[in-house]
Amino acid sequence: MNAIEVRGLRKSYGGNTAVAGVDLAVGEGEVFALLGPNGAGKTTTTEILEGYRDRDGGEVRVLGVDPAAADRRWRAEIGIVLQTANDAADLTVRETVRQFFGYYPDPRGVEEVLALCGLTEKANARISSLSGGQRRRVDVALGIIGRPRLLFLDEPTTGFDPEVRRQFWDLVRSLAAEGTTILLTTHYLDEAEALADRLAVIAAGRIVAEGTPRTVGGRDRAPATVSWVDAGGPHELRTTDPVRTVVELSARGPVHELQVRRPSLEDIYLDLIGARA
C-alpha cells in the first residue's frame, strides 16, 4: 500500500483554481518532495492530505484512509510541521513538548525529542524568547513527538542557519531510516536534492514533472557544458556526450581549466516552471 494516493485532485477558492487535477503516489518509507513557485498549490494539496481542507474533486487516500473522513487514530499516525509557528509563547520549550507528549498513544520521550531537535540547552527557555530558527525547531519537535508513520514538513528549514539546516537534514534522514514516510515542501532545491528519494514539481495547480532528483525533467539526459582554455583562448561546448568531448580534447593537445557541468536541479526546475526563456 502507498502511504499517499491521490487521483485527479481539484480545489478552487471562488473562481481561482488552486489545484487542477493532481495525481500523486508516495510509497511507504519514501521521502517525497513537492516543489513549486509561490501560489502553485503545494500548501492546498498538503492541507487536503492532512485533513485540514476540503476538496472539490478527486480521490485521496492517506495511510489507506480518506482524510476527509479520518478519525483520532488516523490523526495520531500523522505528524505535521506547519509553516506557522506555534503560539504557546508563555510556556517553556520542555513544557510545550511535554504537553504534546500527552496527546499521543505511543510518543517518543520528551528528552529524546529535545535532543533530536537540538533543543536540550533551550529546554527551560520560554517560547517567546526563542529566535525564529529555534521556534521552528520546536515546531519540528511537536511534529515528531507522536512517532508518526507519515510526517508532513512544510518549508521546515526556513530561517535556519546553515549548520542547523544540516543537523535538520540528519534528523530527517534518521526518521526516514526508521521507516517514516515524509512529504516535504520546500523552496530549497539543495534540500530536495539532499533528502528526497523522489520529487514532483507543481506549477499552476498541476504536476509538470516527477522523478528522482537525478532524473526529473530529463536531467540525466540533458546536455552538459564542457569548458576549457587552450592556446586559442576560452571555449565552451554543449554536448550530450561530454566524456567523448573530453577524450578528444586531451588527444588534441594541452588544455587548462577543463570543466564539465551537468545541469543542476535548479536549472531543470527553472526550465520546468517556465522561468527561463
Ligand SMILES: Nc1ncnc2c1ncn2[C@@H]1O[C@H](COP(=O)(O)OP(=O)(O)OP(=O)(O)O)[C@@H](O)[C@H]1O
Ligand atoms: N484560503 C484561501 N482562500 C483563497 N485563496 C487561497 C487560499 N489559500 C490559497 N489560495 C490561493 O490558492 C493558490 C495556491 O495557494 P497555495 O497556498 O496552495 O500555494 P503554495 O504552492 O503553497 O504557495 P507558497 O509557496 O507561497 O506557500 C494561490 O493562488 C492562493 O492565492
